[in-house]
Amino acid sequence: MRYNPTVPPLLNRRNSVLQADVYKWWKGLQRESLKTSYTDVVDRLFDLFPDEEHYSDGGLERCRTCAVVGNSGNLLRSHYGQLIDNHDFIIRINKGPTKGYERDVGSKTTHRLIYPESAVDMDNSTHLVLLPFKIKDMRWLISAFTTKHITRSYVALKPTINADMDKVMILHPAFIKYVYESWLHKHGKYPSTGFITIIFALHICDEVNVFGFGARSDGKWHHYFDRSLTHFSSGNHGGDFENKTMNELLKRNKIFMYKGW
Ligand code: C5P
Numbered sequence: 001m002r003y004n005p006t007v008p009p010l011l012n013r014r015n016s017v018l019q020a021d022v023y024k025w026w027k028g029l030q031r032e033s034l035k036t037s038y039t040d041v042v043d044r045l046f047d048l049f050p051d052e053e054h055y056s057d058g059g060l061e062r063c064r065t066c067a068v069v070g071n072s073g074n075l076l077r078s079h080y081g082q083l084i085d086n087h088d089f090i091i092r093i094n095k096g097p098t099k100g101y102e103r104d105v106g107s108k109t110t111h112r113l114i115y116p117e118s119a120v121d122m123d124n125s126t127h128l129v130l131l132p133f134k135i136k137d138m139r140w141l142i143s144a145f146t147t148k149h150i151t152r153s154y155v156a157l158k159p160t161i162n163a164d165m166d167k168v169m170i171l172h173p174a175f176i177k178y179v180y181e182s183w184l185h186k187h188g189k190y191p192s193t194g195f196i197t198i199i200f201a202l203h204i205c206d207e208v209n210v211f212g213f214g215a216r217s218d219g220k221w222h223h224y225f226d227r228s229l230t231h232f233s234s235g236n237h238g239g240d241f242e243n244k245t246m247n248e249l250l251k252r253n254k255i256f257m258y259k260g261w
Contacts, residue, residue, distance in 0.1 A: 002182045005203070007174055025180075030134040031134070038135055041135055048146070066090075066207065067084045069105060072224065074259060075224040077260075078211075078258070079103060079104060080105065080211055081106040093112070101225065112126050113129045116153060121161060124164040126167065127167040130168070131196060145161070179191045179195065187242075188242075189237070190236060194242075209258065210246070213246065214260070
């Protein structure tokens with residue numbers, strides 16, 4: 001009931017017009033007034049980055065396996081590295097590194113979902129997938145590959161980024177709204193990057209295995225690579241409801257979850 005295959009996961013020129021309700025919701029997430037028009041930004045985006053319809057090849061012939069790798073500390077000592085690397089797509093999130101953690105998290109990355117505040121450099125084998133929570137995020141992507149003049153949002157931003165321009169993809173704002181409404185029933189202010197990534201994988205893959213999701217027993221979100229802690233249901237995300245939904249997907253065999261330590 002919640003899965004809607006007609007919602008486009010990725011943006012291109014042809015599907016870029018936003019319905020009024022999508023535009024209104026998306027604009028509501030932005031912390032600043034809009035200085036640039038959305039259509040101008042989209043034009044510039046697809047002058048620079050590939051304007052393609054990706055992954056519309058689903059069907060009986062395709063069996064694409066995907067590993068979605070979250071950043072949870074439960075990956076440490078898991079020895080999941082080989083298992084993760086054996087998938088067709090290995091989708092990582094935000095800053096989650098591989099270097100130094102190969103035995104537990106693997107070494108390959110085919111896709112990495114980031115937003116400007118969570119951006120890291122990546123090598124040429126990886127698709128940078130931008131998660132645009134605001135128009136400025138799209139402007140930052142353009143700037144990072146050209147003028148490098150955008151250096152701040154509510155925090156300092158990387159002015160530039162190492163990534164293959166020909167592999168850049170942009171998540172569709174309508175997809176973010178769909179995840180929020182259809183999958184999370186509007187819990188929290190907007191969905192977490194990790195949860196959006198799982199639903200994205202359900203749309204572009206045929207088998208979805210999830211690694212590195214799960215808070216500590218005290219409810220704090222810990223990382224395998226640093227000591228920062230956040231409370232999973234604090235702030236902007238409805239972490240409890242996200243967990244419930246993931247457990248339901250697990251129960252119904254739509255995803256499989258490797259829970260680590
Ligand atoms: O912390 P960060 O947002 O970079 O983590 C990426 C995603 O991994 C989160 O959005 C969350 O969905 C998931 N995560 C988790 N448990 C943790 C840490 C992260 O489920 N302990």
